[in-house]
Amino acid sequence: MKTLQIKARATCLFTAAVLLLAASFSVALAGEAGFERSGANIEDTASLQRGAKWYVNYCLGCHSLNYMRYNRLATDLQLSDDEVMQNLVFSNAKIGDTMTIAMDEEQAEDWFGKAPPDLSLIGRSRGADWLYAYLRGFYKDEDGSWNNSALDNVAMPNVLWRLQGIQIPVYREETTEEGYTHEVLDHYELTTQGTQSAQEYEETARDLAAFLEYVGEPAALQRKSIGVWVILFLVLFTFLAYLLKVEYWRDVH
Ligand code: HEC
Known part of the structure; x- marks a missing residue:
């Protein structure tokens, strides 16, 4: 059970890292x-x-x-x-x-x-x-x-x-x-x-x-400001998914 939990946590961290990387790439490509x-x-x-x-x-x-x-x-x-x-x-x-x-x-x-x-x-x-x-x-x-x-x-x-x-x-x-x-x-x-x-x-x-x-x-002006909200949403969503995961696994333990 412990390894599974570690695995899930690692997946979470990995997702966050990929999001951060994607954000920095889009800046670098400018x-x-x-x-x-x-x-x-x-x-x-x-x-x-x-x-x-x-x-x-x-x-x-x-x-x-x-x-x-x-x-x-x-x-x-x-x-x-x-x-x-x-x-x-x-x-x-x-x-x-x-x-x-x-x-x-x-x-x-x-x-x-x-x-x-x-x-x-x-x-x-x-x-x-x-x-x-x-x-x-x-x-x-x-x-x-x-x-x-x-x-x-x-x-x-x-x-x-x-x-x-x-x-x-x-x-x-x-x-x-x-x-x-x-x-x-x-x-x-x-x-x-x-x-x-x-x-x-x-x-x-x-x-x-x-x-x-x-x-x-011209749409880049809107795209950029929308992008910030999308990233915020993804971060929030990751957090919610994590809470949900904790909730599910509580019964399994
Ligand atoms: C008197 C006419 C004229 C004016 C005014 C003019 N250009 Fe040009 N421009 C040209 C011509 C002719 C070419 C084609 C050059 C070539 O391909 O050798 C050109 C090419 C260009 C290119 C290159 C396009 C490419 O990638 O091949 C850019 C960028 C450019 N102009 C920007 C500007 C900017 C910015 C201004 C204003 C500050 C301006 N031009 C004012 C005549 C003009």
């Missing part, structure tokens, strides 16, 4: 390998509001958000419909419309060599850390064209250069074990000052990354 953590937080409403403002001012001219409606933005970002209409809508769109754009795709391809993609799902496919790296990764190549350390030979100009300034790459020589020397990127040097300090620009990039992550999965 970052992608190889890129600096963006620190983007979709639960920071002020950050999402700033991100939305940057987005409509600097990005919506080229990139639609076809799956996002203005009134959904209003609800999730805790803004009134009027505030959204006044601060985030510059076209003749109505509050219930999706965030489409009028740009002609073929013409855009002529201009940039590539049509700017819809960014509704970019937060899911690339992740906030990549977006953060991309928005800080623009630099001027030797031939004067824009390039990007996160997306080589990028067709998009750095539309935020007035804020960020213009940076150029500085290389250093590195010798391999076999004796070959080659150039590797050492750091970026700001040749034209922007209106924002490096720290302020990091915040701008973080807000935009958070906004695009949110747009990629």
